[in-house]
Amino acid sequence: MITEDLIDSYEDESDTDDPLDPFFAEGLITNVIRTEKSGKEGTVFCCEAGASTGYDLLAVKLYRPRQQRNFKNDAVYRAGRPILNGHDARAVRKKTEWGREYAFAVWIGHEFATLQALKELGADVPTPLKQTSNAILMEFIGDRESAAPMLSQVRLEPAEARRVFERLLFNIEQMLAHNYVHGDLSAYNVLYWDGKATMIDFPQTVDPRLNTHAFDLFSRDVDRVCRYFSRYGILSDPARIARYHWGRFLRSEL
Ligand SMILES: Nc1ncnc2c1ncn2[C@@H]1O[C@H](COP(=O)(O)OP(=O)(O)OP(=O)(O)O)[C@@H](O)[C@H]1O
Numbered sequence: 001m002i003t004e005d006l007i008d009s010y011e012d013e014s015d016t017d018d019p020l021d022p023f024f025a026e027g028l029i030t031n032v033i034r035t036e037k038s039g040k041e042g043t044v045f046c047c048e049a050g051a052s053t054g055y056d057l058l059a060v061k062l063y064r065p066r067q068q069r070n071f072k073n074d075a076v077y078r079a080g081r082p083i084l085n086g087h088d089a090r091a092v093r094k095k096t097e098w099g100r101e102y103a104f105a106v107w108i109g110h111e112f113a114t115l116q117a118l119k120e121l122g123a124d125v126p127t128p129l130k131q132t133s134n135a136i137l138m139e140f141i142g143d144r145e146s147a148a149p150m151l152s153q154v155r156l157e158p159a160e161a162r163r164v165f166e167r168l169l170f171n172i173e174q175m176l177a178h179n180y181v182h183g184d185l186s187a188y189n190v191l192y193w194d195g196k197a198t199m200i201d202f203p204q205t206v207d208p209r210l211n212t213h214a215f216d217l218f219s220r221d222v223d224r225v226c227r228y229f230s231r232y233g234i235l236s237d238p239a240r241i242a243r244y245h246w247g248r249f250l251r252s253e254l
């Protein structure tokens, strides 16, 4: 349940009392079942879905108010991301109040748009339904009793591990082919449910055509995935895999 404290802490982000109101108003959710997780960027709630959505359960990812968020590494991910005009660019750089607000909105909008695009191209991500100024409504991975565990929390059978490893690498390659690098991929940002791995947490995703750090971020994503699967005896050469895909990306062969 949403506590008074939590609502208070989000109040300055919204004109309404409850940041979940827009989802209730449209009948997209009918009840908050529980707080799933309070992470560094915000809180995720498990909600009962409205009948019109076609889902039983939905997840709301509510972002932490911008003053409490850490924008330290923001510049690495933002490098090369298009900004509308000179005024906005200056404001973001100088961290004025407007600039902060702008960066916050862009960050959330970026996660939602990325989820939409990735879903469309068939990647294994939760289906996004709606976005407000501080929250995203998406498919819930898990069931009424519990959310799907992170890959870091499960122990896979060897054959299962091989299948999931290959599927994740396929996703990473497909994303790169469509100009997306996750940028924070690891066993903590992959949920595992019913034999299926689902990648989550996309606000920092970068465009490899524009971001000057993209190859490093891509290599780190590949490295973390390979490292996780090495515990199942799956041996791979992450540096080689990253260079191979990156080379094909540069030659437009993906
Ligand atoms: N669609 C979803 N279905 C079920 N659980 C989810 C969903 N999205 C997020 N979660 C849960 O909420 C947690 C936090 O989500 P996410 O990683 O997107 O946010 P975050 O703010 O980056 O949190 P963290 O700092 O823990 O990484 C996830 O680890 C997962 O347990």
Ligand SMILES: [Mg+2]
Pocket (backbone or CB within 6 Å): 039, 188, 189, 201
């Ligand atoms: Mg996360």
